[in-house]
Amino acid sequence: LYSTAPDFEIGSNETKINGQVIARDEWTNITPTVLSKVNRKLHLQPQNPISIIRQLIESNFQDFKTYNEFSPVVTTKQNFDDLYIPKDHPSRTKSDNYYFNKDTVLRAHTSAHQLQGLASGAEKFLISGDVYRRDEIDSSHYPVFHQIEGFFYLDNDISKLQADLKRILAKETPNIEVIDDTIIKPENPYQSCHTPEAVDLISAHLKHSINSMIRNLFADEKDLKVRWIDAYFPFTSPSWEVEIWYKGEWLEVLGSGVVNQKIMNQAGLENKIGWAFGMGLERLAMVLFGIPDIRLFWSEDRRFIDQFTPGKINKFVPFSKYPPCIKDISFWLPEDEWHENDFCELVRGVAGDIVETVELIDDFRHPKTSQRSLCYRINYRSMDRNVTNDEINEIQEKVRSVVQDEFNVKLR
Ligand code: FA5
Ligand code: MG
Numbered sequence: 001l002y003s004t005a006p007d008f009e010i011g012s013n014e015t016k017i018n019g020q021v022i023a024r025d026e027w028t029n030i031t032p033t034v035l036s037k038v039n040r041k042l043h044l045q046p047q048n049p050i051s052i053i054r055q056l057i058e059s060n061f062q063d064f065k066t067y068n069e070f071s072p073v074v075t076t077k078q079n080f081d082d083l084y085i086p087k088d089h090p091s092r093t094k095s096d097n098y099y100f101n102k103d104t105v106l107r108a109h110t111s112a113h114q115l116q117g118l119a120s121g122a123e124k125f126l127i128s129g130d131v132y133r134r135d136e137i138d139s140s141h142y143p144v145f146h147q148i149e150g151f152f153y154l155d156n157d158i159s160k161l162q163a164d165l166k167r168i169l170a171k172e173t174p175n176i177e178v179i180d181d182t183i184i185k186p187e188n189p190y191q192s193c194h195t196p197e198a199v200d201l202i203s204a205h206l207k208h209s210i211n212s213m214i215r216n217l218f219a220d221e222k223d224l225k226v227r228w229i230d231a232y233f234p235f236t237s238p239s240w241e242v243e244i245w246y247k248g249e250w251l252e253v254l255g256s257g258v259v260n261q262k263i264m265n266q267a268g269l270e271n272k273i274g275w276a277f278g279m280g281l282e283r284l285a286m287v288l289f290g291i292p293d294i295r296l297f298w299s300e301d302r303r304f305i306d307q308f309t310p311g312k313i314n315k316f317v318p319f320s321k322y323p324p325c326i327k328d329i330s331f332w333l334p335e336d337e338w339h340e341n342d343f344c345e346l347v348r349g350v351a352g353d354i355v356e357t358v359e360l361i362d363d364f365r366h367p368k369t370s371q372r373s374l375c376y377r378i379n380y381r382s383m384d385r386n387v388t389n390d391e392i393n394e395i396q397e398k399v400r401s402v403v404q405d406e407f408n409v410k411l412r
Helices: 049-060 110-119 158-171 196-217 261-266 281-289 294-298 340-354 389-407
Strands: 008-010 014-017 020-023 065-067 073-075 099-101 104-106 124-132 144-155 177-180 225-233 236-246 249-259 272-280 325-332 355-365 372-380
Touching: 020 099, 049 124, 049 144, 049 196, 049 281, 065 110, 110 124, 110 144, 110 261, 110 272, 144 158, 144 196, 144 281, 158 196, 177 196, 196 225, 196 236, 196 249, 196 272, 225 249, 236 272, 249 261, 249 281, 261 272, 272 281, 281 294, 325 389, 340 355, 340 372, 340 389, 372 389
Parallel strands: 065 124, 177 225
Antiparallel strands: 008 014, 014 020, 073 104, 099 104, 124 144, 144 272, 225 236, 236 249, 249 272, 325 372, 355 372
């Protein structure tokens, strides 16, 4: 319906994706399931809630340039090195990412395009796109989600920084309760090349910009509460995360901070100072539209997509949920090392979107042999039809044999 035919091919020596041919190596761990999502571009499908949220955010940042079509196939230099993510940082591992090979990866965040945005010459810009991470499986985690990156910089000059802060403060006073739990401390410092005064001004600019955006997105929410907390990113310092108080819990929506000056300098912008943020769109869309399961964004069922109108936030009306089919799988591990993400990925690779959740229900160590045994419960459910027990048994058998072959476990 809304999808473009997937233009990819996984061969034994190379992977083809949208005309690009990428050699395989010992880093290759890309899967057909995930590659089949690359051309869906939910953030550009006008009726999809992900796209509706993106557009509302863009209209909030009026004079920002927008980039929504950068390819998700990026170099590891773009995704990690250019952002000063250390070589041994856990976010680089194979069990967290989809590698085409050691130099090419599906972007794990829109920050991978910060330098491209800067190279365009724009002083304020937004970048949105699909991002890919190996993850657990449940109603709020999916290996593909969407982010929007915001970037803003100015002359590093106190009077200019003051003037621009004054300009945006004059525009609106967001009626919102802000809890600011941030504090400048050695673990989250000013960069030594910046004066504290400049950092305080650009930080106030960032905080006001984000608070206003959240206020506008949650226009109907009366007692809106936002919390700023300290965070760490190699590409910003100081760094913060923002959480929204929603239905009794704090929901993390974005990471942000004062841009690492080395990134500005790489772009030839030594005399500028900037802020950046990266925000997930799914969680926001789920709370704003009342969408209970992250897989629904990918549904091609008319009963889903026809409920939405560009420019408008309305509550999703669930259509009948088909019954689940639950299967357990238990096995002895050959050794102690176990990557749950790889297991989930494998299950999803065999069974696709019909997997609703994968949950560890038993973790047992034999008292004598000290061998470890795990039991996972796989919940199968289709979004748009009834599944039969026979059909799921067949899938489960396949899962069992692939798990046995791939992980060398002993099935119980
Ligand atoms: C980042 O991705 C940073 N690039 C953000 C950033 C940009 C920081 C610019 C500083 C400057 P993080 O991994 O925390 O950070 O993800 C950012 C947001 O993406 C989260 O706050 C959350 O809203 C969303 N997100 C992260 N992981 C998932 C997931 N598995 N499912 C859905 N949303 C997610
Ligand atoms: Mg985070």
